[in-house]
Amino acid sequence: KNGADIIRINFSHASFDFAEKALNEIKSANRDLRxxxxILADLKGNRIRVKGIKSPFLLSKNKIVRIGTDYSKEKNTDILFDYLGNFLKVKTGDRIFIEDGKIELKVIEIGKYFLKARSLSAGEIKNSKGVNFPDTDLDFPNLSEEDKEDLKFVLNNDFSYIAQSFVRNEKDIKTIREISKKSKFKPKIIAKIENRQAVENLRKIISASDGAMVARGDLAISTDFYKVPILQKKIIAEAKSQNKFTIIATQMLESMTYNPLPTRAEASDAANAVFDKAEFVMLSGETAAGAYPSQSVKALNLIIKEAEKYLRENGGKI
Structure with a gap:
C-alpha cells in the first residue's frame, strides 16, 4: 500500500514454513490491493557465521582468542565459525571482521582447523553474526548444500527473482541458472556484489546475471568504506553498459529502524541512487526488524518520487 514493488525473503533467516506463509500473504495482498x-528469494551464499556460543560474551581489546570450525577437531576453542573448509589459505596478519566490522581481529597463528587472533576492538560475540575474511580467498563450492535445498524450494514456488550472496565469479551464477532451467518458473538471477573477488570479476558476473545488487554492507568490509560510493557508480555503469538492472542495498534508511523519519544524509543517499540511474533501492533491517516498517517504505517512496520528478523536469540531467 505504501509503494513496495518487490518483497525480499531472506533465506539466511527464513524457514520454508515462514517463506510459504509470506508467499501466501503477498499473493493475498496483491489480490486485495490490485x-x-x-517476490525475491535471497540465498545465503557462502556466508560464514559465528556458531556454538552458549551465551553471548564480551571480547575485550587485545585479547588473544582461538578460533575453530568444529569442537571435535579443536577442543580448546573460544569461538566457532560455521566454515566447512580449512584455514590453510589464511596468512599471519590477515584481518577478520565480525558483525559488519564492529569487531576486528588480526591473525597471529594458523593451523589447519584453527586460528589464533588478537582482537583490535572490543565487542559482544553472539551466535549467527556474520564473519568476513577481507584479505583471504577461502575455498567455497559454487553452491552450498543449504543453497541447493533453498533453491529447490524457490524453484517450486512463484518467485520472480533469485539473489545470490557473496558471488565471486560468473560460475556462481551459471550454476544457479543451469539448475533453474528445469523449473516451470523462470526467475531472474541477481548477483550480489559484496566482496573483492566480485569487483575484480564484475564484467563477467554481470554478463552471466540478469541484474546486480550493490550490497554495500559486506562490500564496505571486503574493500573499504570510503570506496563504496565510487564502486556503486562503477557497478551501475557496468550494468547499464550491458542493459542489466541494479539494486542499491544496505542502510538506505538505517536510522528508521528506531526513528520515524530518516536523516538528511539518508534522504540524500537514496536520491543519489536514483540520480545514478539505479532501477531499485532496497530496505532490509528497516522493514525486517525495525519499529517503523511501513513508514520506512513510505519515506523511501517519497524520496524516489521527488528525485524522479527532478530528473524529468531537467531532461534526465542532475
Missing part, C-alpha cells in the same frame, strides 16, 4: 508486487 497490485503485482514481485
Amino acid at each position: 497490485r503485482d508486487v514481485k
Whole structure:
C-alpha cells in the first residue's frame, strides 16, 4: 500500500514454513490491493557465521582468542565459525571482521582447523553474526548444500527473482541458472556484489546475471568504506553498459529502524541512487526488524518520487 514493488525473503533467516506463509500473504495482498508486487528469494551464499556460543560474551581489546570450525577437531576453542573448509589459505596478519566490522581481529597463528587472533576492538560475540575474511580467498563450492535445498524450494514456488550472496565469479551464477532451467518458473538471477573477488570479476558476473545488487554492507568490509560510493557508480555503469538492472542495498534508511523519519544524509543517499540511474533501492533491517516498517517504505517512496520528478523536469540531467 505504501509503494513496495518487490518483497525480499531472506533465506539466511527464513524457514520454508515462514517463506510459504509470506508467499501466501503477498499473493493475498496483491489480490486485495490490485497490485503485482514481485517476490525475491535471497540465498545465503557462502556466508560464514559465528556458531556454538552458549551465551553471548564480551571480547575485550587485545585479547588473544582461538578460533575453530568444529569442537571435535579443536577442543580448546573460544569461538566457532560455521566454515566447512580449512584455514590453510589464511596468512599471519590477515584481518577478520565480525558483525559488519564492529569487531576486528588480526591473525597471529594458523593451523589447519584453527586460528589464533588478537582482537583490535572490543565487542559482544553472539551466535549467527556474520564473519568476513577481507584479505583471504577461502575455498567455497559454487553452491552450498543449504543453497541447493533453498533453491529447490524457490524453484517450486512463484518467485520472480533469485539473489545470490557473496558471488565471486560468473560460475556462481551459471550454476544457479543451469539448475533453474528445469523449473516451470523462470526467475531472474541477481548477483550480489559484496566482496573483492566480485569487483575484480564484475564484467563477467554481470554478463552471466540478469541484474546486480550493490550490497554495500559486506562490500564496505571486503574493500573499504570510503570506496563504496565510487564502486556503486562503477557497478551501475557496468550494468547499464550491458542493459542489466541494479539494486542499491544496505542502510538506505538505517536510522528508521528506531526513528520515524530518516536523516538528511539518508534522504540524500537514496536520491543519489536514483540520480545514478539505479532501477531499485532496497530496505532490509528497516522493514525486517525495525519499529517503523511501513513508514520506512513510505519515506523511501517519497524520496524516489521527488528525485524522479527532478530528473524529468531537467531532461534526465542532475
